[in-house]
Amino acid sequence: MKKGRASRTAEGAAAARALHRFGVPDPLFDDPYxxxxxxxxxxxxxxxxxxGTWVNRSLMRPLRPVQAQVLVRSRYAEDQLAAALAQVGAAQNGRGHDGRGAQQDAYPAGRSAIGQYVIVGAGFDSFALRRTEWAKTLRIYELDHPDTQLAKRQRLHKVSRELPKNLEFVPVDFERETVAAALQRSSFDSASPAFFSWLGTTPYLSNAATLATLQAIAEIAATGSQLVFDYMIPQALLHGEQLEMMQTLKGYTERRNEPLCGDIDPPRLRAAVQAMGFEWLEELDGHQQYERYFAARQDDLVPMHATHLVHLRRC
Ligand SMILES: C[S@@+](CC[C@H](N)C(=O)[O-])C[C@H]1O[C@@H](n2cnc3c(N)ncnc32)[C@H](O)[C@@H]1O
Structure with a gap:
């Protein structure tokens, strides 16, 4: 990242979400902010x-899988959060939520054990404004690089003069400090289960920083906490169009001073996080993301195969 400036890829991700609102009747992930x-x-x-409609339909076409990736990671994280929050509600009212189908709007009924949501590398995620019903029962922590977070807070102030009272900002540079150390500066309660999301960030970190962050989450998260994150697989596992797309994306991020530098072999990652004390609940590769979220769509959205989605629970 360029010193003193908000992450340009975080702004790019917000732009991808904003463009998805132009001329798309059935948004995969709807972010009005x-x-x-x-x-x-x-x-x-x-x-x-x-x-906006023209840019989304025409200019964005070569980058469509990147846009799809931005959308699906947020959708997946919030589907899993909805499922985690519904667990107690489901037991009480006899219905469950498997995270499929339309984007969830209603707050899941019932009281969940999870009362904290930690958005790691939050960028311009608007959860606290968008999901006001869900946010009511959650204490929300946004962790991000200080430069991005400063810009976020300035823009947030223009969007809404009154910030949600349950939202706390925690600046952190993952290359210098752990998530656990940062959260200790906040009101985060490490004795209570939390839901963590960490999206679109690991590819910009060294593998050592990614593993150290996962380890730090394992250390600070109470039993029953959950985590959704995404990571990039090595280029050697990609072929054809998917490899070309990855190279296009690498060029795009390098030109913005935020080179992609982290990729991890799937079996190595799984073994590492299990050794940290996480239960591996689910991993979705590109094909599985397609089947769950894209196959029934009428448009040209398809996910990048370079990025996998992972859902963990702290044992
Ligand atoms: C591509 S953006 C993703 C933002 C958001 N999660 C999303 O999905 O839109 C990457 C995020 O990682 C953050 N980031 C990158 N390097 C970081 C570091 N060393 N420490 C803390 N945050 C970092 C950036 O500030 C940015 O918010």
Whole structure:
């Protein structure tokens, strides 16, 4: 990241979510705040009537799998959060939620043991504003690089003068400090179960920093806590169009001073996190993401195979 400036890839992710609202009748992930959080240049472009739809339909086409990746990781994390919050409710009212089908709008009924949501590497995620019903019962912690977080707070102030009272910002540089050390500076209660999401960040960190962050989450998370994160698999496992897409993305992030530098072999990652004390609940590769979230869509959204989604529980 460039010193003193918000993460450009975080702004790019917000732009991808904002563009997905133009001319898309059935959003995979609907974020009405994304436009206001993205960079001034993206905001200006999308404010020209008709231009947002054109950019989304035409200009974005070569980057469609990257956009799909941005959308599906947030959708997956919030589906798993909904399922975690519904666990007690399901036992009480006899219905469950498997995270499939339409995006969940209603707050899951019942009281869950999970009362804290930690958004690691939050970028311009708007959960606290978007999911007000869910947010009511959760204490929300946003952890991010201080430069991105400062820009987020300034933009947030323009979107909503009154910040949600249950939202706490915790600045952290993962290359210098662990999630556990950062959370100890906040009101986070390590004796109570929490849900963690960590999206779109591990590819920008060294593998050592990624594993250290997972270890730190294992240390600070109470038994029963859950974590959803995504990671990039080694290029050697990609072929054809998927390899070309990965190379395009590498060029895009390098030009923005945020080179992709982390990729991990799936069996190695699984063994490492299990040794840390996590139960491996689920991993979705590109094909599985496609089957769950994209196969029934009428548009050209398809996920990148370079990124896998993982759901863990602290034992
Ligand atoms: C691609 S953005 C993803 C943001 C958000 N999770 C999303 O899905 O839109 C990557 C995020 O990682 C954060 N990040 C990158 N390197 C970091 C570091 N060393 N310490 C803390 N955060 C970092 C950036 O500030 C940015 O918010």
């Amino acid at each position: 994304a436009l206001r959080f993205t960079s001034p240049a993206w905001r200006m472009l999308m404010s020209v009537p008709g231009l």
